[in-house]
Amino acid sequence: MDATETVADWIIDRPKTVVLAFLLVTALFAVGLGRVSTTAGTEQFTEGTPAQEAFEDVQREFGTPFGADTGTTQLIQTDRNVLSKAELLATLRALEALSERPDLRVESTQSAAGQIATELDPDVESLAEKRRVIDRASEAEIDAAVVDLSDRPSFTDIVSDDFNPTSATASATVAVVTHRIPAELDEGGGGGGEPGPLTPIQLRARGIVSPVDTDIRVFGQGIVAAEFSNVIADSLLIVVPAAAALILAFLIVSYRDPVDLVLGTLSLALTLLWTFGFLGLTGIPFTQFLIAVPPLLLAVGIDFGIHTINRYREERVTGATVETAIRRALDQLLVAFGIVTGTTVIGFAANLTSALQPIRQFGIVAAVGIAITFLVFGLFLPAAKVASDRFRAARDLPAFGQQPLGREGSRLAGVLSGGVAVARRAPVAFLLVVLLISAGSAVYATGVDTAFSEEDFLPPEETPAYLEDLPEPFAPSRYTVTRDIQFLEDNFEAVQGESVTIFVQGPLTRDTTLESFQKAQRNPPDSFVSRGRDAETTSIVTVIRDYANESDRFRALVERNDVDDDGVPDDDLRQIYDALLTSPQRDRALQYLTESRRAAQVEYTTEATASQEAITADAREVADRYRFEATATGQVVVFQSIAALILESALVSLATALLLVAVFLIAVYAVLEGAPGLGLVNLVPIAVSVALIAGTMRLLGLSFNAFTATILSITIGLGIDYSAHVVHRFADEYDGRPDDGDPFPALQRAVAGTGGALTGSMLTTATGIGVLVFALTPVLGQFGLLTALSIVYSYVVALVVTPSVVAVWARYAE
Incomplete structure (x- = not known):
């Protein structure tokens, strides 16, 4: 093709110019790195949805229970008996310590200790006076005051469910501190996971209370917001080095040459730098959702890199010169990369149909990142490879591991050719079995649940021991919010149930x-x-x-x-x-x-x-x-509406991706090969992979949530990579050496030639993305597991099922 010839000419004739141009563009994108912002929590998903707008209408009309200029902090106290004299004094000392700090803007407090003191002496007002009243009272007087308060909801709501008025005992209590929030600042703090004015207040409160009494811990939306933000940084700090180490290990095995390893790694770095620079330049914030983007780009980048180097080596071992080898490799790979990039971009861009902004942003960033990956590995890496090999040849420097992966006659090629052997014997029968399995998996997958909650974005209640044992700076922060939320739900009836609001107008x-x-x-x-x-x-x-x-x-x-x-x-x-x-x-x-x-x-x-x-x-x-006109709203209703949108998003993006990918592939193969049917051949394996991953979700008890909602379109986006390489290589081999119309020699060469690169790509990308299971957010771990499985499925199906589909196509196309 003229386009590939022109690109090959540029790379062969001006490799240093191409490399320099990419480095200059990298400097431009580097400007955007300093502008990347982060956001976290549920607010990013709920914003702009009808249920959330109704919820905001209620808040705008009626404010919050504490007024628009206040926020609250809860002090959770636990002991064998928090209503004992010593524990009541500890409560009041903690509240005094907070009230004495002007920067905490304490307006009022509510506590069991304060109510008991007021019951003992109705004239007391200040916390210091209440503490002195408790200090002078006997245990019997305190117990009598507790009995008198035992029928008042204001008291019983803030003591745990095991409260026994007869013995005047309870194992936990919650004290509420109300803060004044300056009018020029946003209301609350950290609502929906966004840091707000309460975040620094509650973090300082935690440091003040801890030395007073170790049985009292600070809880509030500001703490929730802080942990929402920290979990992103901690997850990246754990996942990225782990992914880098695993990927590097597999790349060493795949490349087996230090220069090629450096070039491949540098290309991956450029891809990530350009993508993050794009985030900063466009103002798209980095969210927990986008933690998945770097591994996805690494997945495609590794695939492109291994294919480029491996295809180049296939030509070099035949005695071809640097120029001839890179031209032949580009002539084939640029088209294959273009097909893969087009289908992958379509798979990710299908998420633009979602009503949820974070999923749309994920689709945009992933699609742009894949396009960047194509440019870097389609142009920069080949140019750098030509320049480096010429440099080594001119100075007679040694090269290592130049044999291609999966070359014909190798043991790996024999293993990979199992699908071709099946295709020779009984392709139709085999495809019928695959069809039944896929259909059964798809039907089974209709029982997959959908879910959306604030807890999806929080770290687990207990940090796994293997993560706590990590050395600095990889050791995660201390997380308490999930534990405290669960504790409040388990021990306080007042917070066990949710509430819904009916907004009435008329x-x-x-x-x-x-x-x-x-x-x-x-x-x-x-x-x-x-x-x-x-x-x-x-x-x-x-x-x-x-x-x-x-x-x-x-x-x-x-x-x-x-x-x-x-x-x-x-x-x-x-x-x-x-x-x-x-x-x-x-x-x-x-x-x-x-x-x-x-x-x-x-x-x-x-x-x-x-x-x-x-x-x-x-x-x-x-x-x-x-x-009257009445609307149901509240956090439960908002979250359920998001869950419904998540399922709708998954199904619509899947249908959109399949339709657009099918049209794209049919058009591409009609133009390139005059065989539009190869487009459908390319699509069959990925449809099988989608059905299998959907069924696996239900089998593992996983639901469609804020992260896994994109897994089906991602399976298309990444999985098409494997079948596209096999089908395009087959088309190239079949046209070049028709073998009297027999498709199997070309199919054997295609599977053996590209299967080795696909194996290296699958191992590196599946493990690189699979390390997301170590992320602190459980749903991110589920996403990593499902994405890794989708890659494995796509790889296996591409090598096992695609040959039979090609064989049937070749039989009936003739």
């Missing part, structure tokens, strides 16, 4: 408004916590009832407007709201009803054992009961 001054709220909570679905016939809810009705119990005047107003005498006013609601919003309950009322009386939120408590999917479905069913 003219809420209608007389029937609050009665409709009451009817909507009757006969709640199974996933909702119930009290008799009604769901457990918190709403403006709750505030009205609570204030009616406090104010005789307000109670009389409610009773005058309560036609059916059920405690819920159903007449003159405008007057009810006016009285409530001018009362001491104003701030609390505005958490559930806007001042315009056009929007309200109703919070439903859900069962701890209910699934995310069931809760979401039930919440939407309850929302339909309201007579």
Whole structure:
């Protein structure tokens, strides 16, 4: 082809110019390295989704329970009895230490110790006074105060579920510290994994509290955000060196020549540098999701590098000159690399169909990275190889390991030719067996679950011992968030269940408004916590009832407007709201009803054992009961909507990738070989690989999550590499030496010639990506395992199944 001839001429005639040009472009991309930012957590997935927008509407209308300018830190305290005098004093000393630090902006505190002190002496206010009250009290007086508080939710909610009022004991308690957040800073801290103003506050609080009492630990969204960020750096610090060591070991075996090893490694480095520079120049942040991109690029880069050097060596051992060998290698490989690059880019770019921004960004970065890999290994590496071999020849320097992998007659070539032997004997019968296995695997895969949760992005509850034993700087940070989240869920009933919010919009001054709220909570679905016939809810009705119990005047107003005498006013609601919003309950009322009386939120408590999917479905069913425009939202609903989008993304990207790859391959082989059917030949093995990896997911109990959602399109993107090399090499050999129309000699040469390079590529890339199983985030380990398996499947299918597909094609194409 004219294009490949032109490229070969440039590389042969001006190799140093090509190398210099690449180094200059590398300097430009290096500018972007300093601009690469990072982001982590769930917020990157939820942003822009309808459920999240509804959730943000609720937060914008009603704020948070602590106000828009506050954030909270929790102190988790554990002991044989956290209600003993010594432990209560430890709680108050820790709270005092935090309150005395101006930089922590402590506004108020809530604790079991503080409530007990107030029960003993109602006049105490400061933490120091409360500590002195506890210090002067006897154990019997403290126990009596605990008994008096045992029926108050404000107390029982912050002591563990094993609280025994008779013996005045509990094994854990949670103290809440409220911080003032400056107005110019964002609300909260680390919500969804993004570091915020609470992150430095809570990290400093951790350092202050630890010396006070080792049984008290700091927890909060700021700590969560810090661990979200640290897990990226720690995972890279573990995965990248491990991948580099394994890849280097396999490259030494594959190249067997120090100069070729240096050139191949340098090419890989340029690929990664250009890709990360692209991130910085375009402003795309580096996320946990993109940790998978470097191993993917290494996978394709290693494949291209081994094929380039191996194909060049195939010609050199026949006595060809440097110029002739590189020209013949490029004439074949540039087309093969172009096919692989086109199909791989399509496989990754298919993720642009996703509604989730991180998956779209992954598709963009991976596709651009693959295109960069093609340029580096299609142009830079051959030019550098020509320049280095000429340099060695001019100075009579020795070369090592110049025999190609899998050359005809070698033991490896004999092993790799097993698929050709099957294709000679019974290709149709063999393909029918493969079809049945693939179809069975695909049907079995329909049971794969989908999931999305904050815990997907957190490190495991217990860091594996083999990671803790790593020397510095590879040893991971100390992670506590997952353990603390699990501890709170296991020991505190108040945090066991989730909650969902129904966001109601409309003219809420209608007389029937609050009665409709009451009817909507009757006969709640199974996933909702119930009290008799009604769901457990918190709403403006709750505030009205609570204030009616406090104010005789307000109670009389409610009773005058309560036609059916059920405690819920159903007449003159405008007057009810006016009285409530001018009362001491104003701030609390505005958490559930806007001042315009056009929007309200109703919070439903859900069962701890209910699934995310069931809760979401039930919440939407309850929302339909309201007579106004009502939307189910809340974190559970948001996360379930993301889980649904993940499954949709996986299926749509798979269908898109398969369709576009099929069109691309048919068009390419129609133009190059006049045989469009070879495009479908190329596609059959990858379809088998996709079916096998999908079935494996269910077999291993893995679900489609934020990371594994892309595995099917990645299998296409990476797996097509193996079958493309076999099919294109066959087409080249078959056209060049038709062997009287017999396809098997060409097929034998193709498998033996390219199979060795494919084996080296498979071993290096599968292990290089497989090291992701050592990443601190479990779902990233699952992604690494599945990607490595998809590579192995694609390799085996390419060498075992492709020959039979080619044989059938050759039989019927004639």
